Amino acid sequence: MVRKKLSCRAMGLNCGFEVHDESVDEIVAALAEHARRVHKVEATETMRQKARDLVRLEEA
Ligand SMILES: [Zn+2]
Numbered sequence: 001m002v003r004k005k006l007s008c009r010a011m012g013l014n015c016g017f018e019v020h021d022e023s024v025d026e027i028v029a030a031l032a033e034h035a036r037r038v039h040k041v042e043a044t045e046t047m048r049q050k051a052r053d054l055v056r057l058e059e060a
Helices: 024-039 044-056
Strands: 004-007 017-020
Touching: 004 024, 017 024, 024 044
Parallel strands: none
Antiparallel strands: 004 017
C-alpha cells in the first residue's frame, strides 16, 4: 500500500495539521473531523470532494 497525505494548508487554511494514511476515505474523514473540532467548520460534500482531489502520494 502507498501512503498518502493531505494537509490542512492544501485546503486553504493556515494550519499545520496533516493526515497520513493509506486510505483516501480515512484521510478525508480525519480531515473533516479535524475541521469540525479545530476550525468549527462542518465538512460539506463539496469540501470532501475537494479534499479527495487534493490528496497526494507521500514522498518516500
Ligand atoms: Zn487545520
